[in-house]
Amino acid sequence: MLNVKRIESGYGAMQVLWQPSIDVKQGTITSLLGPNGVGKSTLLHTIFGSIEPWGGEVYYDGENVTRVPTHKKVEMGIALVPEGKHLFPNMTVYENLSMGAYRKRALADKEESLELVYALFPRLKERTKQLAGSMSGGEQQMVTISRALMTRPKLIMLDEPSQGLAPKLVGEVFDTIQKMRDEIGLTILLIEQNSDASLEAADFVYVMHEGIIKAQGTPDQIKGSTEIREAYLGI
Amino acid sequence: MNQVAKYLPILPVLLAYAILFALGHTVSGTWQLVATLLFYCALGQAFNIFLGMTGYVDFGYVAFMGMGTYGMALAITKLAHVPELGAVVIVIGFALALLMATLLSLAVGAVALRLRGAYFAIATIGVNEGFRFLIEGARIWNGAEGMIFTAQLNEILGTERASRLMTYWADVMVLVIAVLAAAVTLFYMRNRVGYALTALREDEDAAKVMGINVTKYKIIAFITSACFAGLVGAASWALKTPYVFPPEVFEIHYTVEAIIIVMLGGAGTLLGPLVGGLIYGISKYYLSIFLPGLQLLVFAPVIIVIIIMFPEGVVGMLRQRTRNTVLGRFIV
Numbered sequence: 001m002l003n004v005k006r007i008e009s010g011y012g013a014m015q016v017l018w019q020p021s022i023d024v025k026q027g028t029i030t031s032l033l034g035p036n037g038v039g040k041s042t043l044l045h046t047i048f049g050s051i052e053p054w055g056g057e058v059y060y061d062g063e064n065v066t067r068v069p070t071h072k073k074v075e076m077g078i079a080l081v082p083e084g085k086h087l088f089p090n091m092t093v094y095e096n097l098s099m100g101a102y103r104k105r106a107l108a109d110k111e112e113s114l115e116l117v118y119a120l121f122p123r124l125k126e127r128t129k130q131l132a133g134s135m136s137g138g139e140q141q142m143v144t145i146s147r148a149l150m151t152r153p154k155l156i157m158l159d160e161p162s163q164g165l166a167p168k169l170v171g172e173v174f175d176t177i178q179k180m181r182d183e184i185g186l187t188i189l190l191i192e193q194n195s196d197a198s199l200e201a202a203d204f205v206y207v208m209h210e211g212i213i214k215a216q217g218t219p220d221q222i223k224g225s226t227e228i229r230e231a232y233l234g235i
Numbered sequence: 236m237n238q239v240a241k242y243l244p245i246l247p248v249l250l251a252y253a254i255l256f257a258l259g260h261t262v263s264g265t266w267q268l269v270a271t272l273l274f275y276c277a278l279g280q281a282f283n284i285f286l287g288m289t290g291y292v293d294f295g296y297v298a299f300m301g302m303g304t305y306g307m308a309l310a311i312t313k314l315a316h317v318p319e320l321g322a323v324v325i326v327i328g329f330a331l332a333l334l335m336a337t338l339l340s341l342a343v344g345a346v347a348l349r350l351r352g353a354y355f356a357i358a359t360i361g362v363n364e365g366f367r368f369l370i371e372g373a374r375i376w377n378g379a380e381g382m383i384f385t386a387q388l389n390e391i392l393g394t395e396r397a398s399r400l401m402t403y404w405a406d407v408m409v410l411v412i413a414v415l416a417a418a419v420t421l422f423y424m425r426n427r428v429g430y431a432l433t434a435l436r437e438d439e440d441a442a443k444v445m446g447i448n449v450t451k452y453k454i455i456a457f458i459t460s461a462c463f464a465g466l467v468g469a470a471s472w473a474l475k476t477p478y479v480f481p482p483e484v485f486e487i488h489y490t491v492e493a494i495i496i497v498m499l500g501g502a503g504t505l506l507g508p509l510v511g512g513l514i515y516g517i518s519k520y521y522l523s524i525f526l527p528g529l530q531l532l533v534f535a536p537v538i539i540v541i542i543i544m545f546p547e548g549v550v551g552m553l554r555q556r557t558r559n560t561v562l563g564r565f566i567v
Contacts, residue, residue: 050440050443070443071443071447072447073450074445079444082440086438090437091437100443102430103446104444151445
């Protein structure tokens, strides 16, 4: 569904991505592992277009979308849940979710999307009128993911969704991610530093280091390789 | 919210301007004050569409007023000898003011709006000064000598009508522009443009993620705001005082005043620029009478206190307090 080919990008004069290539198959959870500062977020933002690619190509559903602007990518069904909670703290949960249905295509399906989101996160349905900023970290993460779902994506890219959450909540987030794959049929590209939980949930794993893909395989293959685990994942 | 209820908050705005207008008419000797207040309210209302709704600070804003002033000046000086046109020249002047403000805002916006936050603000300071020196240095539109067109205005309208225009009708036009700017603000607030602008003001990255074309909406707000600045310049500067000198119409002081008015009243609110304009205009008027020369010394601490007490501006504070009340529906 998503094919990234020898992509390059960076900030200013500093190159961060040195031609990594990844493939994300439809209906799977693909996880991108690696420590801080190896270019995982940069890769997501380059795919999404919020960072301009210097070279290489991005294909989505077989179509070259390397230079397609971000708002058009959202329209095509690509969603990004950025790192940290980019919520509108002074808006209610409902208002935050409504903003997710901004594009006309998403607006047409708004009611249906709301039902889907409330089924996934029943807690949000009880709190539609609460200000998003007054919620706990875990709940805010739910709103952020839900808002991305409101854009009616086919592919959703999550940038460290478990960051800063209590261990119990980390489990919940990963359960939700698996539900999104199994019940909604979404394709998921996931960035994580939490290798254990990620290896549990993912169907396929890429290990990234210094802007290149160092290893790839099924979670079992990655877990089975002492070399990869020790060198790049620290587990 | 039904269609009518959506636009009800325009009522307090209309009421306030009506009272202001009636006051200037009935109490003798107040028209000068009212005219000043109208100017500041219109300036705030126009600037709010960009500063208030996007959260971007444009330090070169006065340049659009300058463009409007030149637009009107050019129409009057070039068309004065065509007797068939008559007062239509003024209409052409406004059209030219709009066109020139739009063109400059497109040029500035296309470059500067790629920058964010403080970088945008810094870039725009340069635009203002650069443009002024371009006009002076390249001797465009008479360069540093400026243009004086009282004679042409008299030729077009006759001395009596021209003088009535300068002392009365120009101010009424400013009033109309202020009301129009408020109406456009409310229209934006209640439609997709406003939702997009609110999203990008609060969190530009989140707005992008939701599929909002942030550049497009920033440019829409920028051009709209610039157009109203052009109209204010054409009416309040070119028609009220029929001359234009580069150092005056590119004076950064007016941009700073516009920022103060918007922040004081409440950035991004409908009533904010009106309230801010009144507070600022009245204080400035009376301070310059009672404490001539010292007004800034008194005014600066007052502004600091207000900003500390109500960081969201006077209207922003009122809106918080009246949330979920009947009154709250009108304070937007």
